[in-house]
Amino acid sequence: MHKKVVVVGHGMVGHRFVEALRARDENGDWAVTVLCEEPVAAYDRVALSSYVNTWDPKELALAGNDYLGDTLVDVRLGSTGTAIDRDAHTVTTSAGETIQYDKLVLATGSYAFVPPVPGKDARNCFVYRTLDDLDQIRAAAEAAPAGSAAVVVGGGLLGLEAANALKLLGLTPHVVELAPRLMPLQVDEGGGALLKNLVTSLGLSIHTGVSTAAIKELENGRLAVELSDGSVIDASLLVFSAGVRPRDELARTAGVEVGERGGVITSLSCQTSDPDIYAIGEVAAIEGRCYGLVGPGYATAEVVADRLLGGEADFPGADLSTKLKLLGVDVASFGDAFAQTPGALEVVFSNPAAGTYAKIVVSDDAKTLLGGILVGDASAYATLRPMVGRELPGDPAALIAPAGGAEIGAGALPDDAQICSCNAVTKGDICGAIANGACDIASVKGCTNAGTSCGGCLPLVKKLLADSGVELSKALCECFTHSRAELFQIVQSTGIRTFSELIAKHGDDSRGCDICKPTVASILASTSSDHILDGEQASLQDTNDHFLANLQKNGTYSVVPRMPGGEVTADQLIVIGEIAKEFDLYVKVTGGQRIDLFGARVEQLPAIWKRLVDAGMESGHAYGKSLRTVKSCVGSSWCRYGQQDSVKMAVDLEKRYRGLRSPHKLKMAVSGCARECAEARGKDVGVIATEKGWNLYVGGNGGQTPKHAELLAGDLDDATLVKYIDRYLMFYVRTADRLQRTAPWQEALEGGLDHLKQVICEDSLGIAAELEAAMERHVAGYKDEWAGVLEDPQKLSRFVSFVNAPSEPDPLVQFTEADGRKVPVTLGMPSMPETAPTGVK
Numbered sequence: 001m002h003k004k005v006v007v008v009g010h011g012m013v014g015h016r017f018v019e020a021l022r023a024r025d026e027n028g029d030w031a032v033t034v035l036c037e038e039p040v041a042a043y044d045r046v047a048l049s050s051y052v053n054t055w056d057p058k059e060l061a062l063a064g065n066d067y068l069g070d071t072l073v074d075v076r077l078g079s080t081g082t083a084i085d086r087d088a089h090t091v092t093t094s095a096g097e098t099i100q101y102d103k104l105v106l107a108t109g110s111y112a113f114v115p116p117v118p119g120k121d122a123r124n125c126f127v128y129r130t131l132d133d134l135d136q137i138r139a140a141a142e143a144a145p146a147g148s149a150a151v152v153v154g155g156g157l158l159g160l161e162a163a164n165a166l167k168l169l170g171l172t173p174h175v176v177e178l179a180p181r182l183m184p185l186q187v188d189e190g191g192g193a194l195l196k197n198l199v200t201s202l203g204l205s206i207h208t209g210v211s212t213a214a215i216k217e218l219e220n221g222r223l224a225v226e227l228s229d230g231s232v233i234d235a236s237l238l239v240f241s242a243g244v245r246p247r248d249e250l251a252r253t254a255g256v257e258v259g260e261r262g263g264v265i266t267s268l269s270c271q272t273s274d275p276d277i278y279a280i281g282e283v284a285a286i287e288g289r290c291y292g293l294v295g296p297g298y299a300t301a302e303v304v305a306d307r308l309l310g311g312e313a314d315f316p317g318a319d320l321s322t323k324l325k326l327l328g329v330d331v332a333s334f335g336d337a338f339a340q341t342p343g344a345l346e347v348v349f350s351n352p353a354a355g356t357y358a359k360i361v362v363s364d365d366a367k368t369l370l371g372g373i374l375v376g377d378a379s380a381y382a383t384l385r386p387m388v389g390r391e392l393p394g395d396p397a398a399l400i401a402p403a404g405g406a407e408i409g410a411g412a413l414p415d416d417a418q419i420c421s422c423n424a425v426t427k428g429d430i431c432g433a434i435a436n437g438a439c440d441i442a443s444v445k446g447c448t449n450a451g452t453s454c455g456g457c458l459p460l461v462k463k464l465l466a467d468s469g470v471e472l473s474k475a476l477c478e479c480f481t482h483s484r485a486e487l488f489q490i491v492q493s494t495g496i497r498t499f500s501e502l503i504a505k506h507g508d509d510s511r512g513c514d515i516c517k518p519t520v521a522s523i524l525a526s527t528s529s530d531h532i533l534d535g536e537q538a539s540l541q542d543t544n545d546h547f548l549a550n551l552q553k554n555g556t557y558s559v560v561p562r563m564p565g566g567e568v569t570a571d572q573l574i575v576i577g578e579i580a581k582e583f584d585l586y587v588k589v590t591g592g593q594r595i596d597l598f599g600a601r602v603e604q605l606p607a608i609w610k611r612l613v614d615a616g617m618e619s620g621h622a623y624g625k626s627l628r629t630v631k632s633c634v635g636s637s638w639c640r641y642g643q644q645d646s647v648k649m650a651v652d653l654e655k656r657y658r659g660l661r662s663p664h665k666l667k668m669a670v671s672g673c674a675r676e677c678a679e680a681r682g683k684d685v686g687v688i689a690t691e692k693g694w695n696l697y698v699g700g701n702g703g704q705t706p707k708h709a710e711l712l713a714g715d716l717d718d719a720t721l722v723k724y725i726d727r728y729l730m731f732y733v734r735t736a737d738r739l740q741r742t743a744p745w746q747e748a749l750e751g752g753l754d755h756l757k758q759v760i761c762e763d764s765l766g767i768a769a770e771l772e773a774a775m776e777r778h779v780a781g782y783k784d785e786w787a788g789v790l791e792d793p794q795k796l797s798r799f800v801s802f803v804n805a806p807s808e809p810d811p812l813v814q815f816t817e818a819d820g821r822k823v824p825v826t827l828g829m830p831s832m833p834e835t836a837p838t839g840v841k
Helices: 012-024 045-054 131-143 157-168 189-201 249-253 294-308 381-387 396-400 427-435 441-448 458-467 484-494 499-506 516-526 543-547 570-582 602-614 646-657 718-735 742-748 752-761 768-781 785-790
Strands: 003-008 030-036 073-077 081-085 090-093 098-100 103-106 110-112 125-127 149-153 172-177 205-208 212-217 223-227 232-240 244-246 264-266 277-279 284-286 322-326 329-335 345-351 356-362 369-375 418-420 557-559 586-589 595-600 627-632 666-671 685-689 694-698 710-716 814-818 821-825
Touching (some): 003 098, 012 030, 012 294, 045 157, 081 249, 131 157, 149 157, 157 172, 157 232, 189 205, 189 329, 189 356, 189 369, 277 294, 329 381, 345 396, 381 458, 418 427, 418 458, 427 458, 484 499, 484 516, 570 602, 586 821, 595 602, 595 821, 602 785, 627 646, 646 685, 694 718, 718 742, 718 752
Parallel strands (some): 003 030, 103 277, 125 232, 149 172, 149 232, 627 666, 666 685
Antiparallel strands (some): 081 090, 212 223, 356 369, 586 595, 685 694, 814 821
């Protein structure tokens, strides 16, 4: 018979508890019932503000939050606990159910505090805590005049994130903070002053040292927000982000001990005054203190999971360090940031012109690091934070000096230094994983969980890998000792135009393999305008490039014509429909604003292409590692919110970069305003219109590991935008690894986005003109690959199912119908090789 544990709350900490318990409960002793108040399962509340970029709750969902296939976990969405009967060991739910428990875990978190301001309940006043809150804010923002004012009450972390969200929604944020500076819990006066200057330059209006005196709802539905200094802000909406309070009402009404300032009192074991009830996360007042960070919350979840399985774990204490990026500004705070330790000394470097502020706090003998604050540049955080409480290796000032300073090496850290505070992973844990065979970031993550939460520790993890003595080979494959980037430089500088010459001179003089042949084919295509089926190149291509179409599961191909920016004429649509009917093809509209025609046999491809080319269309390169599509919204031409002509820009960009071969596929998008209907921040290159021009985002992608693109430059005119994209794409094509998307390439660059800005926007390497010239050569030399086949009888001869019976279709290609859709039938066909020659009958 299973013992029963009921978890009230399914936030990040509640989910972590369930995961930890199920992972350790090898005998299946516990059955878990989870009450989730929200209509969606656990999501990443730390990244709540990123919801504004996609408005897709799935993007924030925590991995495994549905516990698929685990019969011992029952998650009840939209249901929470309303009463506890401690004598009967039951919980009554909001759905009217009564659930028995052996142990009860309170993971109810906290709620947004709303100060007692007159008018706080007026229409268009919101809090900033859940997905539903953001949906309501979005609706109000979209109904408001573009650029109108919006007030955020609270200038802490969440307040600034809320302000950024409102800015992305097209409003002008005003941040009201009672304290004399922003983020008063994380930064001091000097850091706060710089932070205020930085965010003000980004379009925020900051009001510090004042409070909200009253809120009045006007007849036109707007709000008059009166501040304590007598000023009034005419606003469309207001968001309260003035801190949080523990949600302890369930425990309080049940007679479980709570703290004077809120929170359920627990011991270090997270056990409450009732031995069968535990509290974890923000609601837990561990020995009287609540912790509002995810790291300590995860630690409480691990403690209770251990305790339920007979362990004796206690709460290990909390690292309250924080590192974050607010509106593109780095802010970090760690240890005794405010020098509260008796005799503590402060070392400060402030450079308002450069936009940086750094302070470290040391002991009275200047030998022990106690804490610090970093604003504008937080690159030193990864190595400084683990040194808190430890003796410094040298002069404290040298550690934060703006130039020529010392740096704490990863090797100087002791084994018990905590590298990942979110998951309590030490240097010793990581080094142990490396010693046992972990040789890259992914394997270290899998072994230790380091870097799987906020990711702030990953730079230090990379340093530990680099210092470990593990030799990470950059060789493309066994045939070449060079990396892809090195081979690119060799081809470009030597003028080599064939694979056989390249491998003879710079490889092992073999016939090559399925890794290097298509990679070299891509390099050759990136450095010239030759057709990819010319000469020796044709034999290098993988299956899709070999036939300029996408191979499907039954050996047929799909055909995707280019529709620049998603534009297509009525006549072209008619031709597509006629082709689909004539060749009996399945038709599907893609997510990239194109039309995909499925089920074409290889010998039918040229006939289909000819019809499309005659109608003014061309290859969409859906088969290649190249630009796929530039998605767009309708922009200012049609939309009342549009700020620029996004369709024209998308069409221009797609026609410019079509056919550009790259290490991996490229996707782009252009949105006409901050509402982001084209989902540009999910693309390798994303362009979003502003009142002054365009914001350029780079390094985003969907797929298995989605990433949001990062802002490279803002308010660009058309010419500068195109120039920066030219440089970015060519720099990527030259330096990325084989099959490396822009997001991991960008992340792996030494210096990351800052380095990229210097290369692309400031020409720090002196190669901008060369990159632009390379792109101009591509644009000038572009030719449609489908048309190139139709014009060349030798290339046309390749498109047959059987070389000895060119007119006969493949009898293995069959279809059936399911739910009214044409679908392929697979008849036990062998899998196709990477480079598939035409068959012989």
